[in-house]
Amino acid sequence: MPEPNSHFPIITARQLHKSFGDVQVLQGIDLDIYGGEVLALLGENGAGKSTLVKLLAGFETLTAGQLELRDLDGSSHSLAADWTIEQAEKRGVVLIHQELNLAEQLNVADNIFLGNELKRGLLLDQKRMLQKSREYLQALNCEVDPSTLVAELAVSAKQLVEIAKAYAKQSRVLILDEPTAVLTNRESEALFILIEQLKQQGVAIVYISHKLDEIERIADRIVVLRDGEMIGTYPASTLSKDDMARLMVGRELSQLFPEIPRPPDSAEVVLELQDACVPGTIRHAEFQLRKGEVLGFSGLVGSGRTALMEAIVGLRRFSEATRLTVKGRQNRYPTLAAARDDGIGYLTKDRKGCGLLLNMSLPFNFSLLALDRFSRGLIDVQKEQAQFEAAVKTFDIRHKDDSLTAGKLSGGNQQKLLLAKIMAAEPDIIIIDEPTRGIDIGTRTEIYRFIAELAGNGHAIILVSSDMLEVIGLSHRVAVMCRGELTGILEGEAIEEHEIMRYATGLKSDLDKQKEPLCA
Amino acid sequence: MPEKYFAAIDLKTAGPFLALIALIVIGMLVNEAFLSTGNLSNILARSSFIGIVAIGATFVITAGGIDLSVGAMAAFISGCMILIMNSLMESIESSVTIILLAILASIGIGALAGLLNGLLTTKAKIEAFIVTLGTMGIYRSLITYMADGGTLSLNFTIGDIYSEVYYGTLLGLPYPVWVFLLVAVVGYILLNKTVFGRHCFAIGSNEQVALYSAIHVDRVKTMTYMLQGVCVSIATIIYVPRLGSASGQTGILWELEAIAAVIIGGTVLKGGYGRIWGTVVGALILTLIGNILNLTDAISNYLNGAVQGIIVIVAVYLQRGAWRKKKH
Ligand SMILES: Nc1ncnc2c1ncn2[C@@H]1O[C@H](COP(=O)(O)OP(=O)(O)OP(=O)(O)O)[C@@H](O)[C@H]1O
Ligand SMILES: [Mg+2]
Numbered sequence: 001m002p003e004p005n006s007h008f009p010i011i012t013a014r015q016l017h018k019s020f021g022d023v024q025v026l027q028g029i030d031l032d033i034y035g036g037e038v039l040a041l042l043g044e045n046g047a048g049k050s051t052l053v054k055l056l057a058g059f060e061t062l063t064a065g066q067l068e069l070r071d072l073d074g075s076s077h078s079l080a081a082d083w084t085i086e087q088a089e090k091r092g093v094v095l096i097h098q099e100l101n102l103a104e105q106l107n108v109a110d111n112i113f114l115g116n117e118l119k120r121g122l123l124l125d126q127k128r129m130l131q132k133s134r135e136y137l138q139a140l141n142c143e144v145d146p147s148t149l150v151a152e153l154a155v156s157a158k159q160l161v162e163i164a165k166a167y168a169k170q171s172r173v174l175i176l177d178e179p180t181a182v183l184t185n186r187e188s189e190a191l192f193i194l195i196e197q198l199k200q201q202g203v204a205i206v207y208i209s210h211k212l213d214e215i216e217r218i219a220d221r222i223v224v225l226r227d228g229e230m231i232g233t234y235p236a237s238t239l240s241k242d243d244m245a246r247l248m249v250g251r252e253l254s255q256l257f258p259e260i261p262r263p264p265d266s267a268e269v270v271l272e273l274q275d276a277c278v279p280g281t282i283r284h285a286e287f288q289l290r291k292g293e294v295l296g297f298s299g300l301v302g303s304g305r306t307a308l309m310e311a312i313v314g315l316r317r318f319s320e321a322t323r324l325t326v327k328g329r330q331n332r333y334p335t336l337a338a339a340r341d342d343g344i345g346y347l348t349k350d351r352k353g354c355g356l357l358l359n360m361s362l363p364f365n366f367s368l369l370a371l372d373r374f375s376r377g378l379i380d381v382q383k384e385q386a387q388f389e390a391a392v393k394t395f396d397i398r399h400k401d402d403s404l405t406a407g408k409l410s411g412g413n414q415q416k417l418l419l420a421k422i423m424a425a426e427p428d429i430i431i432i433d434e435p436t437r438g439i440d441i442g443t444r445t446e447i448y449r450f451i452a453e454l455a456g457n458g459h460a461i462i463l464v465s466s467d468m469l470e471v472i473g474l475s476h477r478v479a480v481m482c483r484g485e486l487t488g489i490l491e492g493e494a495i496e497e498h499e500i501m502r503y504a505t506g507l508k509s510d511l512d513k514q515k516e517p518l519c520a
Numbered sequence: 521m522p523e524k525y526f527a528a529i530d531l532k533t534a535g536p537f538l539a540l541i542a543l544i545v546i547g548m549l550v551n552e553a554f555l556s557t558g559n560l561s562n563i564l565a566r567s568s569f570i571g572i573v574a575i576g577a578t579f580v581i582t583a584g585g586i587d588l589s590v591g592a593m594a595a596f597i598s599g600c601m602i603l604i605m606n607s608l609m610e611s612i613e614s615s616v617t618i619i620l621l622a623i624l625a626s627i628g629i630g631a632l633a634g635l636l637n638g639l640l641t642t643k644a645k646i647e648a649f650i651v652t653l654g655t656m657g658i659y660r661s662l663i664t665y666m667a668d669g670g671t672l673s674l675n676f677t678i679g680d681i682y683s684e685v686y687y688g689t690l691l692g693l694p695y696p697v698w699v700f701l702l703v704a705v706v707g708y709i710l711l712n713k714t715v716f717g718r719h720c721f722a723i724g725s726n727e728q729v730a731l732y733s734a735i736h737v738d739r740v741k742t743m744t745y746m747l748q749g750v751c752v753s754i755a756t757i758i759y760v761p762r763l764g765s766a767s768g769q770t771g772i773l774w775e776l777e778a779i780a781a782v783i784i785g786g787t788v789l790k791g792g793y794g795r796i797w798g799t800v801v802g803a804l805i806l807t808l809i810g811n812i813l814n815l816t817d818a819i820s821n822y823l824n825g826a827v828q829g830i831i832v833i834v835a836v837y838l839q840r841g842a843w844r845k846k847k848h
Binding site: 315335336337339340346348353354355356357358359360364368369371372375377378379421425 | 731
């Protein structure tokens with residue numbers, strides 16, 4: 001579907017305003033969105049990026065301002081109160097949300113065609129939907145079988161299904177809100193190639209991400225938002241990554257990765273895992289964690305990092321042969337509560353599905369994990385409120401209204417709330433799974449500083465992350481997993497991207513091949 | 521924003537109370553006898569059975585479950601109590617001792633029945649709807665079997681003494697009303713001020729998140745069913761002395777009335793949000809409807825169920841409206 005004339009914007013926005021009740025979230029936004037171009041939206045957590053694209057795609061209604069869409073025949077339409085999701089999709093404006101929105105109990109193909117089902121007569125044309133879905137997924141280099149139930153997919157695969165679903169709608173304007181937050185580099189790469197193709201076909205792309213590398217790589221123009229206001233529109237070629245960060249945050253940023261002093265070899269081993277096996281997922285893993293240490297965990301998606309961590313904290317079962325020693329005592333936790341009581345904290349990577357109660361208030365979420373600390377028979381609401389307010393300061397949880405539910409926070413601020421929730425239990429061994437997913441560069445710096453501080457005063461930290469730079473920048477040692485096995489632990493000079501990849505892909509392994517794997 | 525936000529919440533909270541007031545006004549207009557002390561205390565006493573059961577149901581529903589077995593369970597426990605008391609007559613002198621023993625047994629049976637429902641839903645992982653539909657059938661047929669298809673009657677001597685529990689008063693209010701009030705206060709504190717209550721909210725709103733928040737999900741859910749069982753047994757303890765008998769017809773449709781009271785009161789059927797005072801008001805509203813229809817000729821008494829049905833549907837519709845408005 002070639003665009004008639006890419007000199008005219010497909011969408012023109014002038015002086016957009018949006019408030020929720022009395023709270024102004026966006027003001028005075030001007031945008032021109034052209035076909036065949038990638039327009040990147042940059043801004044801190046809570047700057048209003050998601051809200052802005054929801055306005056464009058009819059998920060929210062404008063408070064004030066003009067929004068115009070130019071149809072294929074060149075005629076313009078003013079989009080007022082009747083701009084709904086259906087309208088937007090019919091006119092070719094499609095949004096991939098920051099949070100996943102799939103019907104978990106339907107299969108992949110049904111999800112991709114949800115609302116646009118292919119029919120033969122009165123009946124659904126299952127065969128064609130499956131076949132088409134397979135094509136769409138292949139365009140993303142995704143191997144998932146379209147007849148799989150979505151509930152059974154990993155988060156990254158779900159995200160790919162979301163993208164395929166949007167792709168299937170043959171849009172004129174495709175909006176992606178942090179699509180790569182849950183993707184691996186390789187998966188992101190496939191997405192960028194697809195974006196390039198769509199661009200060639202004249203599709204307008206609006207792209208939101210906190211990963212500045214990506215912005216530098218694919219954006220043609222960049223719009224920067226700060227606290228709901230437009231800072232400016234810039235040709236991408238004129239901005240360096242440092243410029244982007246500075247414009248977003250409004251000040252110079254300090255060094256991204258702080259120096260974390262390496263604990264001495266004599267430091268106490270607080271956690272030791274031997275002969276670990278989780279039937280069905282983890283075949284072999286052994287490591288030690290010292291006080292004051294940051295141990296990174298790298299690996300491809302599906303390598304079993306999350307499963308291993310969940311087993312350590314009692315959310316999955318280890319085999320009988322597994323030995324877990326925590327602070328000198330041998331222990332396998334039957335429940336997460338037992339692990340928590342032993343001073344272990346676990347930050348899940350699935351913020352929406354496992355982390356926060358989206359329809360509950362912020363203090364409710366904050367205290368949930370450590371509720372016993374706030375209760376002597378009855379819950380001490382004042383103490384809870386006071387500690388919540390302290391946490392809001394410590395973690396800089398930006399919310400404009402105390403009565404908000406967690407789901408109304410911007411994505412990054414949800415992540416900070418989740419971190420606050422884990423820390424409310426005052427763990428001394430902290431396992432964090434993808435801590436900076438969807439977090440802006442300024443906050444990221446703060447979270448890294450926070451990790452450094454924790455390590456500095458004797459906490460032990462396991463950092464699971466798909467962000468290679470993060471793992472390399474923060475860890476004293478890096479454990480690499482490959483297909484359910486911990487294949488090596490790298491130190492010093494060996495902590496380097498290519499070496500990590502060699503272990504992650506199975507090209508290299510320190511495991512004794514002669515030894516029988518402990519379990520299948 | 522805050523103003524509007526609170527307005528929406530207030531409407532939601534106040535809704536059941538407003539409906540209650542409206543019903544009272546209607547009652548007064550319909551018949552002067554409505555306001556008589558006798559009628560009012562009758563209303564309160566009658567609503568206490570459903571009310572107490574519904575308070576238990578508030579916990580179950582808030583934690584995302586459902587219990588359909590309560591009516592049959594009440595009948596079964598009634599039957600057990602009567603059989604126990606009648607058989608103890610031979611071996612124990614004091615009627616009071618016999619009654620106290622029956623009360624203890626009643627609470628034990630209630631808790632066990634709840635435990636059974638709880639374990640079947642959490643450990644055997646069967647949907648609560650199916651489990652309690654099954655146990656409902658079991659208790660219902662057990663009571664019919666125990667009564668041999670007829671009616672079990674409590675021995676007169678004991679019945680006379682025990683009847684004090686239903687008909688006796690304190691400060692002018694019948695004992696059942698005091699029990700109802702006590703259960704409501706304890707229920708309120710438990711649901712709103714304790715860790716257990718918070719955990720119920722959390723589980724009902726997202727079980728997975730609850731699991732990742734170190735909550736003993738299975739244990740808490742099982743406890744809600746046990747609490748429900750105990751509430752049923754408390755309701756039974758004050759119900760048995762009223763009629764002094766039990767049959768296959770005892771407690772019929774109590775489960776639906778209890779669930780209706782909970783929902784009218786503003787608790788969300790799919791879990792995550794519960795309100796004890798709402799439930800209390802819901803139970804009062806249901807009883808009031810029956811009472812007013814009794815006092816008037818305008819609508820046939822036989823239409824009681826229809827009016828209750830309409831009220832439930834309207835109540836839920838209004839709540840949905842309030843939710844939706846709040847969203848935008
Ligand atoms: N429905 C709502 N009601 C009230 N406030 C809201 C609502 N939705 C969003 N907000 C507020 O609007 C602001 C902007 O949120 P938005 O989600 O657009 O941020 P964002 O730029 O996408 O951030 P992130 O990078 O963290 O995803 C936040 O302060 C958020 O709390
Ligand atoms: Mg966002």
